[in-house]
Amino acid sequence: DAGITQSPRHKVTETGTPVTLRCHQTENHRYMYWYRQDPGHGLRLIHYSYGVKDTDKGEVSDGYSVSRSKTEDFLLTLESATSSQTSVYFCAISESFIDDANYGYTFGSGTRLTVV
Amino acid sequence: GQNIDQPTEMTATEGAIVQINCTYQTSGFNGLFWYQQHAGEAPTFLSYNVLDGLEEKGRFSSFLSRSKGYSYLLLKELQMKDSASYLCALDGNNRLAFGKGNQVVVIP
Numbered sequence: 001d002a003g004i005t006q007s008p009r010h011k012v013t014e015t016g017t018p019v020t021l022r023c024h025q026t027e028n029h030r031y032m033y034w035y036r037q038d039p040g041h042g043l044r045l046i047h048y049s050y051g052v053k054d055t056d057k058g059e060v061s062d063g064y065s066v067s068r069s070k071t072e073d074f075l076l077t078l079e080s081a082t083s084s085q086t087s088v089y090f091c092a093i094s095e096s097f098i099d100d101a102n103y104g105y106t107f108g109s110g111t112r113l114t115v116v
Numbered sequence: 117g118q119n120i121d122q123p124t125e126m127t128a129t130e131g132a133i134v135q136i137n138c139t140y141q142t143s144g145f146n147g148l149f150w151y152q153q154h155a156g157e158a159p160t161f162l163s164y165n166v167l168d169g170l171e172e173k174g175r176f177s178s179f180l181s182r183s184k185g186y187s188y189l190l191l192k193e194l195q196m197k198d199s200a201s202y203l204c205a206l207d208g209n210n211r212l213a214f215g216k217g218n219q220v221v222v223i224p
Contacts, residue, residue: 031210031211033211040216042203042214043205043212044214045211045212045213050210090159092212094210104149104161104164104207105149105207105212108158109158110156110157
């Protein structure tokens with residue numbers, strides 16, 4: 001398919017526990033992103049990466065950290081999960097150009113995280 | 117920063133035409149995307165506008181006016197499967213900034 005997979009697809013965790021979500025791509029794209037989607041807010045950028053070990057914060061980065069040790073994997077960690085982090089998390093990949101063969105950004109299927 | 121506004125919901129009849137608007141304020145961007153998102157699924161690409169004007173792709177068309185800070189997505193010959201959320205997003209600095217999305221409900 002699109003060459004991007006997220007795991008797990010669903011997770012329920014308790015407040016205060018650490019949680020790591022994984023995004024894996026087979027497209028060798030340079031850029032990877034983590035977004036969260038909440039009712040009334042749309043998709044908001046948490047963190048993104050522009051290469052191995054190169055990451056930067058998005059608009060809602062508090063409480064989250066990321067790591068990218070390999071081109072194909074981008075991990076999102078909630079150090080101590082809170083109920084406000086209950087959300088659907090989407091990973092995306094892109095290259096830095098858009099043409100008829102490259103639609104720019106491709107999204108994973110999402111991870112539904114519930115913090116209780 | 118960027119501010120992107122979309123109406124929240126609209127209802128339209130099967131076979132009709134619907135226009136979804138997106139207004140924005142930004143200091144600069146490369147282009148504007150439209151995505152379709154069905155409930156519980158990932159956003160999927162519909163269109164990308166860089167230059168002012170209309171881009172047509174089958175039943176879907178998208179328009180951009182940079183001077184007015186405005187874009188719209190036109191859906192023609194509506195089908196039941198078009199019931200979804202439609203997301204407007206600005207592409208700049210190698211990342212996307214999204215509006216809140218517009219839920220379109222198609223009724224028979």
